[in-house]
Structure formats: C-alpha cells, structure tokens
Amino acid sequence: MRRSLLTRRLLATTLPAALVMGSVSSTAVADPMLARNLSSFGLPGGIDTPTAETLADGTLGASLSWSDYARRSNVLFQALPDLSVVLRYSRVEGINDFRGEGYISDRSLDLHYQLLDEQGWRPAVAVGLRDFLGTGVYSGEYIVATRNVTPAIRVSAGLGWGTLAGKPRTIDVADEGGTPNVDDWFTGGANPFGSVSWQVNDRLSLVAEYSNDTYLARYSNGREFQQGDAEPGSNLNLGAYYRLGRNYELGLYTIGGETFGAQFSLALNPREAPYPSGLEKAPAPVRPRPAPAADPDGWSGSWSQDPTAQPAIQKALGDAMAEEGQILEAMALSANRAEVRIRNQRYVNQAEAVGRTARLMSRALPPSVETLVITSTADGVPTSSVTLRRSDLERLENTEAGQIAAASLLSDAPAYAEGMVRSPGIYPRFRWNIRPYLDLGVFSAEDGLTHEVGAQARASYEIVPGLVLTGALRQRVFGNIDQRGPGIGLPGTRGQYYTPEEYLADPALETTPQGVPRVRSDTRMYTGNSSPTIPELTLAWYAKPTETVYTRVTAGLLERAYGGVSAEALWKPANSPLALGIEVNRVRKRDFDSLLDFRDYEVTTGHVSAYYEFAQGFTAQLDVGQYLAGDRGATVTLTREFANGWRIGAFATKTDLSAEEFGEGSFDKGISLSIPIGWATGQPTRDRAGTTLRSLSRDGGARLEVQDRLYDRVRESHSVRLYDGWGRFWR
Incomplete structure (x- = not known):
C-alpha cells in the first residue's frame, strides 16, 4: 500500500x-x-x-x-x-x-x-x-x-x-x-x-x-x-x-x-474533586424485613385492602424523600409490588437518587412488597424504570454496586401507568430565585476580555405535569460589554463598527455586504441595557406519546435575540445508545431592548439529529438542517462526560455559505464546558456552571438557543449515563 x-x-x-x-x-x-x-x-x-x-x-x-x-x-x-x-x-x-x-x-x-x-x-x-x-x-x-x-x-x-x-x-x-x-x-x-x-x-x-x-x-x-x-x-x-x-x-x-x-x-482533574466523597448526609440504611412469624399481617398482604394504607405510606415515603432532595410525584401500590415516580432535584448522578429511593422504600413499605419499581421523571414526564427485588436489595447492600446493577432491570417507562396516584400538593408548583450573574467575553481580537455583572430573578410555575411557565428578569449593574453595532464589513474598514444609532437608522444594514442576514454578528446590540431585560419568557409542554418517543413544544421569548415557537420530537429507548430527533422552529428577531417588541426578520429553522453514546463517556451528535441565517449544513459535536458530571465538548459547523460570505474563521467552531457546582463545593446540587468558547460570533451556522432540549433531559436516567454513574447507587 x-x-x-x-x-x-x-x-x-x-x-x-x-x-x-x-x-x-x-x-x-x-x-x-x-x-x-x-x-x-x-x-x-x-x-x-x-x-x-x-x-x-x-x-x-x-x-x-x-x-x-x-x-x-x-x-x-x-x-x-x-x-x-x-x-x-x-x-x-x-x-x-x-x-x-x-x-x-x-x-x-x-x-x-x-x-x-x-x-x-x-x-x-x-x-x-x-x-x-x-x-x-x-x-x-x-x-x-x-x-x-x-x-x-x-x-x-x-x-x-x-x-x-x-x-x-x-x-x-x-x-x-x-x-x-x-x-x-x-x-x-x-x-x-x-x-x-x-x-x-x-x-x-x-x-x-x-x-x-x-x-x-x-x-x-x-x-x-x-x-x-x-x-x-x-x-x-x-x-x-x-x-x-x-x-x-x-x-x-x-x-x-x-x-x-x-x-x-x-x-x-475531574477525578480529583476537592471533596471526593462529597459532604452530603449519609442515606438511611436498608431495613431488613422481620420474619413472617413476627409480622404475619404485613407478610399476608391483607393491609392492601385497607383504603387508608396507601395514602399513609405514600405520605411517609414522600416526606422521607423530600429530606433527600427528591419529590415523590406519584405511587402505585399493591400487596406485592410498589412503583414510585420520582423527581431528582439534588444529585448529579441519577443512580444515587434511585439508590436512596430504594433504601427509603425498604423502610416504608410493608414486608409483603417484594417488587420495587423506581421510575425517573423529567419535567413531569416518565423517562425510565428500574425494577429490582427487595430481597436483592437486602442481600446486596454491603457489596459493590455492580451486583445490584446485575440484579436490576432497566426498561422504558410507560407514559401512563394503571393505578398511579399523584401525591397531593405537588402541582401546581411555583419556584423562584434571585442570583447574581456574570457574562464573560473571551477570545475577541478587538476587545480582549469583557464582562458584565448584574442580578437575575428567575421563576418557574409548573401548572400540571409537563406544562411549565418559565421567566427571567435581568438588571445590569456594571461591566464593559456596551452596546455596539456590527462590523462594517466593507473593504478598508476592518476593525470598524457601526454606531448603534447608525445601525438602528438603516434597516438595510441588518444584512451583511455579502448578503447574509445579521443573525448573530449584531449580538452586541443586545448588550449595555441599563434598564431591566427579559432574557426568557416561555410556556413549554413536555409529553410522551409512546414509551420511546418524547415531545416538546415551547412558545414565547425563547432566548435573548429570538422569540416564537419551537417544536421537538425525540426517539430514545432507555437501553439504546442511539437516539434520533427532529426540531422545527418558527422565530422572529427580538428588539434590542430585550423586552416584548420584535423586529422584522423572521425565519424557519430546523434540524434532524442523531446522537450516539460511546464508551468512556463520549457522545457524538450530528445535526443537519437549516440555521438562523437561512444557510443549510451540518454540525458535528463530540462531548465527553465523566461520572461526576463534568462535560467538555467540541463542535464544528459547516454550511453552504462560502468562506467569503461567512467571514473571518471560515466556519463556526468552539468548545463547550459544563461543571457541576457540587464538584467544587462538595454539597449535592444539580446546579451547573458552563460556558461556550468560540473565537468569533458569526452569522453562518448560528442555531437557536432553546432551553431544556429533550436529549440531555432524557438521557440522564437511560442506560449509558445511568450505569456510568451506578457506582453511586449505594451513596
């Protein structure tokens, strides 16, 4: 050769x-x-x-x-x-x-x-x-x-x-x-x-x-x-x-x-956390069942005929789970089988949430209940079920986590399960917080390091399972990221920018000299606002029409620069490393004050996506479709995720825009980073700190930034990601 x-x-x-x-x-x-x-x-x-x-x-x-x-x-x-x-x-x-x-x-x-x-x-x-x-x-x-x-x-x-x-x-x-x-x-x-x-x-x-x-x-x-x-x-x-x-x-x-x-x-090093073992409170141990002779009524299952039994058990279990940072959304209980639907609000690894729930079930359920089914949910939608025998839980508590993994069964969770009783007081549910925010700009040839600091109030209102109203309000306090028009882009004008007044006065400038709509290169027009801004205000509906298909429809102010409607469908079996998705968005450009007004530019974008999870935490993603500027092409993303939640990825996008039309950089590429806050603090939390490093913000290959796309929400409780973190089942 x-x-x-x-x-x-x-x-x-x-x-x-x-x-x-x-x-x-x-x-x-x-x-x-x-x-x-x-x-x-x-x-x-x-x-x-x-x-x-x-x-x-x-x-x-x-x-x-x-x-x-x-x-x-x-x-x-x-x-x-x-x-x-x-x-x-x-x-x-x-x-x-x-x-x-x-x-x-x-x-x-x-x-x-x-x-x-x-x-x-x-x-x-x-x-x-x-x-x-x-x-x-x-x-x-x-x-x-x-x-x-x-x-x-x-x-x-x-x-x-x-x-x-x-x-x-x-x-x-x-x-x-x-x-x-x-x-x-x-x-x-x-x-x-x-x-x-x-x-x-x-x-x-x-x-x-x-x-x-x-x-x-x-x-x-x-x-x-x-x-x-x-x-x-x-x-x-x-x-x-x-x-x-x-x-x-x-x-x-x-x-x-x-x-x-x-x-x-x-x-x-993601494997060398400041607090390797975490600072979370130790879980309650598994409670072995008494001998049948010691509790004949409990072992007989006759308690299941008492209409007051399930409400009492469900309340006790829900209260115990709340102390563990989890929500018991619903429960189905019979003499020999118990299924719970849980929402994990605290732990980065879903396996830890499942393991702690299993222990609490061993302590709350009568001894006749042998089959335990723990169904994880995301945004009110069931994503997967872990089924295990209570006797295996009692027998294997002090062994390595791999043995209980081998004794359990992971399956797709049905959208609707017979006999499920919703826990009282779960819906509607209102949450809010006020936190400081920091926006950083790096790798800018003209500006160097830029920053903006302010306060953000964020709230969500879950009306019923799967229907969520979300909003945020920001107030800038100080920073050097000021409003600025895009680069002029004509011969002999490199490094020169339109003033905000010039850009606002001439709508023709919202297209580059090469004929490309300015969908991202005028991003600085959305900065420098001294008045409050609304970065997001949406109503989202999450559903599960079949056991392996998930859907999302989001409407409202989807991100800082665009508002409209976004619809997504994802096929993702719980035991498959492969997922397929499709997303279609009809959006309009928001006004530069980031409030409720819109500009004239309107576009339909959409992508067909394929995801595949490999060994060692690698996930490959391919998105093919139309971007915000109307250009068509593909984005390839490779992400590596560690068992403790670190995610580091790289992406590249190439569309039908020529290098001249795209401008400096020729095509879009960058690096993304997401680190769990708990890795640094030792305290269990699902909050994350993340950023995307891209050398340039160009119009080619620009994609809508919609919150809570389905894949990352669903995969946490599916086979590859769940078993990567299974070592924390007994934590």
Missing part, C-alpha cells in the same frame, strides 16, 4: 527520534509519563518547546504567560489519555495590522498526540500541530521524544518545522483563518530542539531548553515584523516552576538570556 506524503514524513522522523532517545536507558517505567509543567503555549513542555508528556486523562487546564514577545491565554483539555487540545488567544507584540497599535490579537488551536508512552528502553514519543487553524503566526509541527534518565531528570529531543525550526511560514494577508493548511505541514526543513527538566523536590522544577524560534512574522505582502523588542540573543532558554498545592503553578523564565517572562498555570 502506498503511503501518503504526510505519512512518509512522519515515519521518517518519528522512528529515528524514538531510537535515539531509546538508547539513553533501559529502565522500565510503569506509570504514564505525566507533565511536570506547561509550556508558555499551554501544552506539556519546557518553556517554548513541547515534550512527549501528557496530563491525566480528562484534565482541564489554563495558563497565562507574559513576556516582551507575547501575552498568551491558553485553555487545555486532555481529551483522551493520548490527545491534548489547546485553544489559545494571544497578544503578539511588535506586529502592526490595520489598527496600527503595535500588536495583534491572534487565535490559534493546537493538537498534541502521544504516539508511544515510555516503556523499557523506549521513550515516550509525541507528534503535534501548532496553530494549524489560525492565521499562522505560530504555525509549526513537531515530533518529540521524552525519556526519564533518573527519577528526577527528564530529557526531551525532537525535530520541529515552521516556527519550531526557526523558519516561520509566510502568512497570507487575505486568509480569513479557520482552514487547515495541510500542504504546509512538515515542510520547509526541520531543525532539532530539546529540553532537560530537573525535579528538585515535590514543588520546584528547573528547565533548560534549546529553541529555534526567532519570533519573526512574515506576510505575503512583503512586510516582516520582529516580535518583541529584538530577536532572542541565543537559543538557550531557562526556567523555574513552583507548584502551589495540587492544582496551581507559578513560573519564571528567560528567553535567549535577555527577555524575561512569567507564567501562571492551573490544572483541574
């Missing part, structure tokens, strides 16, 4: 590097080679150069580095045990663009893949792509090998291309970025680089490295810029890094012996 040119280049450089480094020692190392510190580019490395190290699987990291050459903000995610991904926002000093401010703001993306871990005589070997989707200021590729010489000393050596070889690539001034320049990878000649790391003690490490980076930027129009004040005085860089606690690190370094820099890094 004939190998591609890129494959031949990799093979020609990876094997010699591995063999050279492999000759250093033959001592076997069992543990994976984890990074001692992050480089100024946010990846495992020395100071500027990479190493073949990785971080612990699932680690989320961030670093800030400052020097005369650049200020870099890096967000790192260890997506797989071998794959590291970095999204970077840099202020590159010494380069002038259309603003003439003596620096540029640049976004870039890196991939780092460890081909081999250290084993025996063999070093760890990694390959990487630096700045392969940006404009190319830091563009370069590398092959690197790393070896432990002694327990304290670690050596790395590699070959670099592009900036890593001291041969910066020519940047096309017309390039909008966002498209990988595959033809440039591993071309232009390579040069060696290397580093030595000495772990002085548990906290301090010292690094020396040989780097080829000249910090030059060349453009296709013939202009050349020296980043910083001058080219590095030598190829030798030195650094010292000091670890503060388990998650934080400070570093000082010198580049070429003349330029000094500083760095702050943090790394959070």
Whole structure:
C-alpha cells in the first residue's frame, strides 16, 4: 500500500527520534509519563518547546504567560489519555495590522498526540500541530521524544518545522483563518530542539531548553515584523516552576538570556474533586424485613385492602424523600409490588437518587412488597424504570454496586401507568430565585476580555405535569460589554463598527455586504441595557406519546435575540445508545431592548439529529438542517462526560455559505464546558456552571438557543449515563 506524503514524513522522523532517545536507558517505567509543567503555549513542555508528556486523562487546564514577545491565554483539555487540545488567544507584540497599535490579537488551536508512552528502553514519543487553524503566526509541527534518565531528570529531543525550526511560514494577508493548511505541514526543513527538566523536590522544577524560534512574522505582502523588542540573543532558554498545592503553578523564565517572562498555570482533574466523597448526609440504611412469624399481617398482604394504607405510606415515603432532595410525584401500590415516580432535584448522578429511593422504600413499605419499581421523571414526564427485588436489595447492600446493577432491570417507562396516584400538593408548583450573574467575553481580537455583572430573578410555575411557565428578569449593574453595532464589513474598514444609532437608522444594514442576514454578528446590540431585560419568557409542554418517543413544544421569548415557537420530537429507548430527533422552529428577531417588541426578520429553522453514546463517556451528535441565517449544513459535536458530571465538548459547523460570505474563521467552531457546582463545593446540587468558547460570533451556522432540549433531559436516567454513574447507587 502506498503511503501518503504526510505519512512518509512522519515515519521518517518519528522512528529515528524514538531510537535515539531509546538508547539513553533501559529502565522500565510503569506509570504514564505525566507533565511536570506547561509550556508558555499551554501544552506539556519546557518553556517554548513541547515534550512527549501528557496530563491525566480528562484534565482541564489554563495558563497565562507574559513576556516582551507575547501575552498568551491558553485553555487545555486532555481529551483522551493520548490527545491534548489547546485553544489559545494571544497578544503578539511588535506586529502592526490595520489598527496600527503595535500588536495583534491572534487565535490559534493546537493538537498534541502521544504516539508511544515510555516503556523499557523506549521513550515516550509525541507528534503535534501548532496553530494549524489560525492565521499562522505560530504555525509549526513537531515530533518529540521524552525519556526519564533518573527519577528526577527528564530529557526531551525532537525535530520541529515552521516556527519550531526557526523558519516561520509566510502568512497570507487575505486568509480569513479557520482552514487547515495541510500542504504546509512538515515542510520547509526541520531543525532539532530539546529540553532537560530537573525535579528538585515535590514543588520546584528547573528547565533548560534549546529553541529555534526567532519570533519573526512574515506576510505575503512583503512586510516582516520582529516580535518583541529584538530577536532572542541565543537559543538557550531557562526556567523555574513552583507548584502551589495540587492544582496551581507559578513560573519564571528567560528567553535567549535577555527577555524575561512569567507564567501562571492551573490544572483541574475531574477525578480529583476537592471533596471526593462529597459532604452530603449519609442515606438511611436498608431495613431488613422481620420474619413472617413476627409480622404475619404485613407478610399476608391483607393491609392492601385497607383504603387508608396507601395514602399513609405514600405520605411517609414522600416526606422521607423530600429530606433527600427528591419529590415523590406519584405511587402505585399493591400487596406485592410498589412503583414510585420520582423527581431528582439534588444529585448529579441519577443512580444515587434511585439508590436512596430504594433504601427509603425498604423502610416504608410493608414486608409483603417484594417488587420495587423506581421510575425517573423529567419535567413531569416518565423517562425510565428500574425494577429490582427487595430481597436483592437486602442481600446486596454491603457489596459493590455492580451486583445490584446485575440484579436490576432497566426498561422504558410507560407514559401512563394503571393505578398511579399523584401525591397531593405537588402541582401546581411555583419556584423562584434571585442570583447574581456574570457574562464573560473571551477570545475577541478587538476587545480582549469583557464582562458584565448584574442580578437575575428567575421563576418557574409548573401548572400540571409537563406544562411549565418559565421567566427571567435581568438588571445590569456594571461591566464593559456596551452596546455596539456590527462590523462594517466593507473593504478598508476592518476593525470598524457601526454606531448603534447608525445601525438602528438603516434597516438595510441588518444584512451583511455579502448578503447574509445579521443573525448573530449584531449580538452586541443586545448588550449595555441599563434598564431591566427579559432574557426568557416561555410556556413549554413536555409529553410522551409512546414509551420511546418524547415531545416538546415551547412558545414565547425563547432566548435573548429570538422569540416564537419551537417544536421537538425525540426517539430514545432507555437501553439504546442511539437516539434520533427532529426540531422545527418558527422565530422572529427580538428588539434590542430585550423586552416584548420584535423586529422584522423572521425565519424557519430546523434540524434532524442523531446522537450516539460511546464508551468512556463520549457522545457524538450530528445535526443537519437549516440555521438562523437561512444557510443549510451540518454540525458535528463530540462531548465527553465523566461520572461526576463534568462535560467538555467540541463542535464544528459547516454550511453552504462560502468562506467569503461567512467571514473571518471560515466556519463556526468552539468548545463547550459544563461543571457541576457540587464538584467544587462538595454539597449535592444539580446546579451547573458552563460556558461556550468560540473565537468569533458569526452569522453562518448560528442555531437557536432553546432551553431544556429533550436529549440531555432524557438521557440522564437511560442506560449509558445511568450505569456510568451506578457506582453511586449505594451513596
């Protein structure tokens, strides 16, 4: 089989590097080679150069580095045990663009893949792509090998291309970025680089490295810029890094012996929570049933003929569940079988809610009840049922959770079940809260870091099961996210914006010069309001027409910029990793005061979606359809979720808009992050903190932001997600 040119280049450089480094020692190392510190580019490395190290699987990291050459903000995610991904926002000093401010703001993306871990005589070997989707200021590729010489000393050596070889690539001034320049990878000649790391003690490490980076930027129009004040005085860089606690690190370094820099890094491992065991109250233990001779009436089942028995049992069980942060919505009870429908309001893992409910049922039910059915609900709709025998619950309480999982049965919950009695006082139900809010803007070339702080009041009124009225009211207090019109977008006007007054006065400006409706590029027109705003006001109806089909219809002010009607249907069997969905929305653009008025733009959007849950918490999602600007295409999303509730994902959207019509970035892409609040506080809660990092807000590939789409609401109690967290059944 004939190998591609890129494959031949990799093979020609990876094997010699591995063999050279492999000759250093033959001592076997069992543990994976984890990074001692992050480089100024946010990846495992020395100071500027990479190493073949990785971080612990699932680690989320961030670093800030400052020097005369650049200020870099890096967000790192260890997506797989071998794959590291970095999204970077840099202020590159010494380069002038259309603003003439003596620096540029640049976004870039890196991939780092460890081909081999250290084993025996063999070093760890990694390959990487630096700045392969940006404009190319830091563009370069590398092959690197790393070896432990002694327990304290670690050596790395590699070959670099592009900036890593001291041969910066020519940047096309017309390039909008966002498209990988595959033809440039591993071309232009390579040069060696290397580093030595000495772990002085548990906290301090010292690094020396040989780097080829000249910090030059060349453009296709013939202009050349020296980043910083001058080219590095030598190829030798030195650094010292000091670890503060388990998650934080400070570093000082010198580049070429003349330029000094500083760095702050943090790394959070989802498997290393500040409170690994949580601070929640221990559950009530399983209560074994008495011998038949000790309670003949209870074992006979005659109690079930008493009309006062179920109301009394249901109230006692509901009160006990309320103390556990759960709602007993309904119950069906017979002499040998009990089914409860529960709403989990406290625990991130549904398995913990199911396990605590099972214990409470063992304490509240008469001894003749052997079959326990626990049905989870979401928005008043049943999603799945766990059926187990009470005798198994009593027998397996002090064993590992896997044994009770094997003894239980997960099934689809029917929409309607015979004999279910709704608990009194559950509906209608009113809830409200007032909390501060913080909106952050990152990775903006013109604005840098922006913020807005204020207060938000939020309320929901559940009229009957499945019918929910929700609203929110916001009041800005302070911030630097002010109202601004979109970019002018004409030749020679890069970096210039319409004023809000100009934009409001001319409706024709709500279409870009390329003919694309401004559905997201005028987002800043919705900010800076000193008066109260209504970010959301909706009436939603959730239903379940069959055992495996769920539906949602939402009407009202769906999000900050759009209002209308959204309808969704989802097919999701409880024991299937596959789900299929369809969504159709008819929406109109809201006025910029975010109150009750609308503008003229109206559009129908919709998508057909497929979801699949893989091993290790990965979920793939494909959405195909029409977006807010009327463009058609597809979005691919890959999300990884850990048993403790961390979710980190990446997405990319490509539509029928050309790169010129889309604008800078060429297509939409970004990273999403959602972390349970309970992970940091130790207190059980379903509240989450999340954000989406995208370098640009463009009109192409823009999707409606509807709250509580069905898939994430339903899947929590279905097989893959439920059993991923089943270890908490006995918590």
